Structures are given as C-alpha cells and as structure tokens.
Amino acid sequence: MAWRQILFSTRAILEPYSTTGSAKFSTKSNPYLVKVGIPEFLNGIGNGVESHVSKLESEIGDFQKLLVTRTLKLKKLGIPCKHRKLILKYTHKYRLGLWRPRAQAVKS
Numbered sequence: 001m002a003w004r005q006i007l008f009s010t011r012a013i014l015e016p017y018s019t020t021g022s023a024k025f026s027t028k029s030n031p032y033l034v035k036v037g038i039p040e041f042l043n044g045i046g047n048g049v050e051s052h053v054s055k056l057e058s059e060i061g062d063f064q065k066l067l068v069t070r071t072l073k074l075k076k077l078g079i080p081c082k083h084r085k086l087i088l089k090y091t092h093k094y095r096l097g098l099w100r101p102r103a104q105a106v107k108s
Contacts, residue, residue: 036101037063044101045090049083067091 038057042050059077060066069091074084093099 038066040101041066041090041094042087045086047083047086049086052077052079052083055079067095 038060039050039053041063042053042056055077056066060069060073066087071084071088074087079087090099
C-alpha cells in the first residue's frame with residue numbers, strides 16, 4: 001500500500017500533464033446561434049448607441065465592415081464621442097471573442 005502511494009505520487013510529479021486526457025480549455029469559441037448584425041450589436045451595447053442603427057446600416061452596411069471601422073469614419077457620420085468609444089470598445093471585444101450581444105428572450 002505504501003509503495004503504491006509512492007509510485008503514484010512520483011508519477012504525478014514526473015507527468016504533471018496527462019497526454020491521454022482532452023484539453024480543458026479551447027482557443028476556438030463556441031458557435032453563436034443567433035445571427036449578429038448591426039442592430040443586434042448596437043442593442044447589445046445599449047447606452048443610447050442603438051439610436052445610430054439606421055445611420056450605420058445605410059453608410060457601412062455590413063456588420064463585418066463595422067468591426068474594422070475606425071473612429072474617423074464614425075466621426076464623419078456624426079456619431080458623438082461617447083458612442084464612438086463604446087462602439088469601438090465593444091467591436092474590439094467582439095473580435096477577440098470576449099463579448100457577444102445577448103440573445104433577446106422571446107416574449108409570448
């Protein structure tokens with residue numbers, strides 16, 4: 001019994017990471033079931049940013065273009081500084097996979 005404990009404790013020291021087990025963490029994000037567009041994204045941010053949905057959809061058009069839009073483009077569209085900062089902050093978080101807009105609960 002004592003030999004068994006010593007044997008297993010040294011194995012744990014020598015092999016701290018098991019190669020047979022699967023990885024606990026994955027760098028790939030889980031698929032997001034709700035389609036994210038400009039209106040859903042701005043509604044997810046909140047704080048009055050959703051008032052610029054029509055302006056951004058007409059000028060930028062695509063959500064992927066919004067993700068790479070710079071502050072000067074948003075300034076030329078007439079979006080206030082606080083809203084520009086929020087949009088750029090959340091687009092950066094979205095690109096990194098750290099934030100997603102919440103799916104709206106269906107009201108029946």
